[in-house]
Amino acid sequence: MASAKETYRAELRPIPSRRAAELLVGIEPDAAPATSAAMDSPSSSSAASVGRLLHLHRSGEVGTPIPDDDAFDTGATSTCFAKTYFDCREYRRAAHVLQNQGGRKAVFLRCYALYMAGEKRKEEEMIELEGSLGKSNAINQELVALERELSTYRRTGSIDSFGLYLFGIILRDKGCEGLARTILVESVNSYPWNWSAWSELQSLCTSSDILNNLNLKNHWMKDFFLANAYLELKMHEEALKRYERLNGVFRCSGYIQAQIATVQYSMRDLDEAEMIFEELLRTDPFRVDSMDIYSNLLYAKESMSALSFLAHRVFFNG
Template identity: 55%
Template sequence: MRRLRKVSLCEVSLCGVAEMSFVRGVTNGIRVDPLTQYGVVRGRTKQKLVGLWQLGHTGKRGIQNMRAGKAFKEQSEKRVAKAMSSKESCRAELRVAIRQLTDRCLYSASKWAAEQLVGIEQDPAKFTPSNTRFQRGSSSIRRKYRTHETSVTPIAGVSYVATPVMEEDEIVDGDFYLLAKSYFDCREYRRAAHVLRDQKGSKSVFLRCYALYLAGEKRKEEEMIELEGPLGKSDAVNHELVTLERELSTLHKNGTVDPFVLYIYGVVLKQKGRENLARTVLVESVNSYPWNWSAWTELQSLCKKVDILSSLNLNSHWMKDFFLASVYQELRMHSDSYQNVNIYKEPLAQIAKAQYSLREFDQVEAIFEELLRNDPYRVEDMDMYSNVLYAKECFSSLSYLAHRVFMTDKYRPESCCIIGNYYSLKGQHEKSVVYFRRALKLDKNCLTAWTLMGHEFVEMKNTPAAVDAYRRAVDIDPCDYRAWYGLGQAYEMMAMPFYALHYFKKSAFLQPNDSRLWIAMAQCYETDQLHMLDEAIKCYRRAANCNDREAIALHQLAKLHSELGNPEEAAFYYKKDLERMESEEREEPKMVEALLYLAKYYRAQKKFEDAEVYCTRLLDYTGPERETAKSLLRGMRSAQSGFPSMDVEHFPP
């Protein structure tokens, strides 16, 4: 039997585990690997290895390290247990909230809470893979594309306010409530409100007020269709708002309202235009019951500025992080949005929205592919995915997506917008407009449909219709920079640069990191009617600093400085543009222009070596620039030799 040739013992690690260097030996024909696998070795060699392992742990230092490792392990286990306990606490809260929200017919909020429930990271040791299928792909996407490390909810070390779960009403009016809820689910809102007319419980009061509000909204939409048609404007209003405001105001003053009644009161105040009071009431609602995402959404729509957001007196509940992430996204504060997005299913779509605003289309595409892999029948937010595929000109992927949503639910505004994008990419703009109109019949406030239909009218050179569509989009959301940009494009087509500049400025104010908007402003300043070249240069500089993907700003800066007689600045930007084209390995006509200008510039500066480099590169082209480069080279060589040039063009006439 061969003996073990060499064994080297390393210093004991902090965790108390002896690490050994790779051990080579032959024992009964078996190769000995690291000590952690010594179980495959038999006989005396095994005894020696065990003895060496024990020797490394019997010393004083080994004992200390073992204790330190044990303490570290215990602390780690406690932290993990605490984190899992916090997540389980969140899940328990969400389970109760889902039942309460569903019982009050707040189905959108209930769906949102249910998606968070299945999206929260669970302990794989306690659950089967089928229970964690919504987490695995989402977590990998976040690890791959997240730019900031964000914490789980609740955040470790952050103290959150514990919100007690509200108690349900007594069963006194339970039978009437069940009947009213049945009517409500059948969309017979007035019947539901009538059944609960004499009930005083908080649940009954909420459902009655909610049913009356929806009945008024339903009638308002009917009047709009009757008076102006499905796509027209109308002065129709919800006639139930006055009665509801009077009743809810009295209940609020008497202090007999629960968080859900406060929510509907805030919605009514918002519709009446009393935004300050609506914010106060909605803050009171979410502080009392933070799991109603519909209340957070209404509050978000009232936070158009950062100052308003910072003035809100919100409790430090973990639901606040979701709210802040969503608000920061709307306010174009993408980095802050990342810091508040948590590791659950729905915020993954929120991450995609932030990346979409930053025009990181490859990352957005990967996120949506993962979302569809986990949830193949999802239609929400897929219109944004179709915009990405449209921008990348992915015909097959967009066709597949359009077919998928058509088979899933073709009468959804998002589905119609996706199909409209598909036909637009094929160049069938008339058919695309048909589907955008269909989306607006389903939802007259579909912002995406109005904006995309405006784009189609621009492609069809129907500028009046485009202006009308963009103005409808602006009426729905004044913070939508795409509609303002579209208005600028439409007026630019009508040769009205002053109007176009006004709308481009609005869009750039809302989306200051988009280079396209600054380039559009600069082009307006360059028109003959304005001819404000200094302002155009400022805009092109902003565009160059905003990651100009279309590579327009640097070239235009060079040309403008050349026109204004600033050769040094022009050469600087031509050189930067040339370096960009070389790094991207592009052969563009602009490269010839840059090489020619730099050759002439360095010749004028008596830097003949640099000028010769650019002239030599021009010799690779076959156009007139080749002959120009030859002439420049001959002139520089004659100047360096001290003899006059023999070119005919240098002789006086």
């Protein structure tokens, strides 16, 4: 188990996201220090992940990853320059900077910038056109051209997991859900540490039949995906089994404990869920994540004094 834990640590360390950091510290410490050989010789999957650092463009709770190291990439200065525009939401300006760059990272960022520019314009049109006319039929005008370009890259084998992730989003937006699932599966099989791709894939799995027919490679991130998907599909027993399995490695993870409590709440085991939430707040008194579930639980149990205390605590500690 110690070597497996070290593999998880090696895979998580290079990923600068809050969730990855939380899982990293959630791995139970080994009983004895790892040997130098284990430290110096990570698994091949770990070594691959070390060379693929990510920057996260935050959009709500899920980050959109941008690969920071690519052996096929050129024009690193232009890409860095374009990303400053991207982070300022000047999407077309970012795409223009990269129009003559052919590296995979540059292609991904340019295409993603164009996609976001189209989304921004679509939102503006919706505001302009809705008014008294009701629901707007505004669409992202960049989808057709981006689908054509990314389809060509995929056909020629010159697309990486991040380009596949974007391709999957575009296909989803065009209503091609089956093909979008196929592309997103290719993305997570190629690079399993991109939770954004897993999240998009989960949104397209609206039944257990669809979920069970996915051709996913075995990886511990698959367990996180399946547990979350089972929870969304109200397959609570299956979700609980997956989270308890993950808890065997990430024993100190507050996220997994909160997910287990959420499953217990959904199964109406309110007392067990309450004990887990109480322990979470004891170890992490400033926690806000999942407190909405805890508040619903306290309301269901008619624990009004505890609910009032929780509301006061979250308001003043948040």
